[in-house]
Amino acid sequence: MTGKFALGHHLAPPQNPAEWGEALRARFDRKNRELGLRTRRAVEVFQVTAWGVVPTMGQLLGDFPALLTRASALESLGERLQRWRRA
Numbered sequence: 001m002t003g004k005f006a007l008g009h010h011l012a013p014p015q016n017p018a019e020w021g022e023a024l025r026a027r028f029d030r031k032n033r034e035l036g037l038r039t040r041r042a043v044e045v046f047q048v049t050a051w052g053v054v055p056t057m058g059q060l061l062g063d064f065p066a067l068l069t070r071a072s073a074l075e076s077l078g079e080r081l082q083r084w085r086r087a
Helices: 017-035 057-063 074-086
Strands: none
Touching: 057 074
């Protein structure tokens, strides 16, 4: 760590578990706002690339059963996956 914040996370080192929970909640809320997500739940975000094995849409939906479909660009992702698989 350097200075006041942990590298890359803008989190001050917590002094106790309650402080840690507050810092994480603030971080998740900020990220959700940046992504336009209207939820207080912690959300993980993934980006599919053409590096390595290109998955099928069925594989992705199976791997991420709790996917927030309303916040996902599934149609454009499906088109991109098809293009990558043909390449």
